[in-house]
Amino acid sequence: MHERGPRVAVVGAGVAGLACARALADHGFDVTVFDKGRGPGGRTATRRVDPGLAFDHGAQYFTARHPDFARAVAAWLVRGVVAEWGGRVVKLEGGVATDTPPQxxxxxxxxxxxxxxxxxxxxxxxxxxxxxxxARTPAGWQVVDEAGGGAGPFDFLVAALPAPQAAELLAPHPFAAEAACTPMTPCWAVLLAFADRLDVPWDGAFVHGSPLSWVARNSSKPGRPGGADCWVLHAGAGWSAAHLEDSPDAVVPLLLYAFAAATGRTLPPVAYRAAHRWRYSLGADPAARTTLFDAAAGLAVCGDWLAGGRVEGAFLSGAAAAGRIVRAADGPVASAG
Ligand SMILES: Cc1cc2nc3c(=O)[nH]c(=O)nc-3n(C[C@H](O)[C@H](O)[C@H](O)COP(=O)(O)OP(=O)(O)OC[C@H]3O[C@@H](n4cnc5c(N)ncnc54)[C@H](O)[C@@H]3O)c2cc1C
Structure with missing residues (x-):
């Protein structure tokens, strides 16, 4: 524990950046998190629309395999921050639904x-x-936002961003080149509310042989607003890349048509529709190094892409970055840089 802990700037308030920031703050560090979004969460995002419509348009659900993450999930379960989604999840191919292994x-x-x-x-x-x-100055890291506002100096900088954005921010540090080697795929998401319930005997489906890769009845998840039949559709990486610069108005009807074809159903009237483009959706560094750390520069890089992708990877990567910083700060912090 430090009197007034070392100052840390965390860029990115997704699960990775926040797991890192939380652990550092709990160790007495003086942490400031920066995010371009309106609220924290990054790709774990929920769009709410009046009246009573909600859509998880990014990450759909997560699993917990590593004991460290399983412990965090167990604590969130007790406090009601998360719940198990008992929805029936199938593989959908040629209109045929096959159950996926339960988990x-x-x-x-x-x-x-x-x-x-x-x-x-x-x-x-x-x-x-x-x-x-x-930028690293003799006094520490200085952070400048796009409006020209500055903050700092910070003893440590944590870049908790998708790989291409980390590459942009960190250049010319060698970590930028490493991040640039990890491509991330895009994903078009469509958010739908039907006026009547869509009659399918499942709640989520991995879709094959279609522009779509995933569809889910968002309103089947626990704690969502009752009443409306809300769905999230995700297009596959190839389709999303091919349609990356299309307008939402062009994307929605194409994916609605694909949804009807995949389910073999006439869809009910649509009461709400929207589309969201994730330019950076999924991607993982095959070396799976969990975090990148340069003690001399006081620089850590974390994010899902360093730990196998997904929410669990983001959390573990952020926690690992915090661990590296805590250990480095117990050493000669003042000489860093
Ligand atoms: C469509 C989709 C479906 C997915 N499905 C699943 C799933 O079902 N299960 C699962 O486990 N995972 C899923 N994922 C992946 C999961 O969402 C991510 O692995 C995880 O949320 C990544 O967290 P992160 O903190 O590494 O990055 P992010 O969540 O991307 O956080 C990075 C943050 O940095 C901010 N930022 C970027 N540039 C700047 C800047 N210059 N200045 C300030 N802030 C900046 C962003 O606003 C963002 O908040 C999905 C992702 C998408 C997009």
Whole structure:
């Protein structure tokens, strides 16, 4: 524990950045988190639409395999931050649904962003702040946002961003080149509310042989608003890349048609429709190094892409980055840089 802990700037308030920030704050570090979004969560996102419609348009659910993450999930379960989604998840191919092997699937309550909100509680998070530059000076790291506002100096900088965005921020540090080698695929998401319930005997499906890769009845997840039949459709990586620059208005009808074809159903009237493009959705560094750390520069890099992708990987990567910083700070912090 430090009197007034070393100062840390965490860029990115997704699960990785927040897991890192939370652990550091719990060790007495003086942490500031920056995110360009309106709220924390990054790709664990929930869009709410009046009246009573909610859509997890990014991460759909998560699993917990590593004991460290399983412990965190167990604590969130007790506190009601997450719940198990008991929905029936199938593989859908040629209109035929086959059950997938059962496994605990967890979701944030009342939306996927609940985990990030819980991690962010009591942390200093500067929202709507896109960090344009971060530079190491003799005094420490200086962070400059796109409006020209500065913050710092910080003893440590944590880049908790999708790989291509980490590459942009960190250049010319050698970690930028490493991040640039990890491509991430895009994903078009369509958010739908039907006026009447869509009659299919399952709640989520991995779709094969279709522009779609995943569809889920969002309203089947625990703690979602009752009443409306809300669905999230995800297009596959190839289709999303081919249609990357299409407008949402062009994407929605194409994926609605694909949904009807995949289910073999006439869809009920649509009461709400929207599309969201994730430019960076999934991707993983095959070397799976969990975190990158340069003690001399006081620089850590974390994110799902360093730990196998997905929510669990993001959490483990952020926690590992915090561990490296805590150990380094117990050494000669003042000489870093
Ligand atoms: C469509 C989709 C479906 C998915 N499905 C699943 C699933 O079912 N299960 C699962 O486990 N995982 C899933 N994932 C992956 C999961 O969402 C991610 O692995 C995880 O949320 C990544 O967390 P992160 O903190 O590494 O990155 P992010 O969540 O991307 O966080 C990075 C943050 O950095 C911010 N940022 C970026 N640039 C800047 C900047 N210059 N300045 C300030 N802030 C910046 C962003 O706003 C963002 O909040 C899915 C992802 C998508 C997009």
């Amino acid at each position: 605990p699937r967890y979701v944030g309550v009342p939306g996927m962003a609940a985990v990030a909100a819980d991690l962010a509680a009591t942390l200093a998070v500067r929202r709507a702040t896109r960090v344009a530059r971060a």
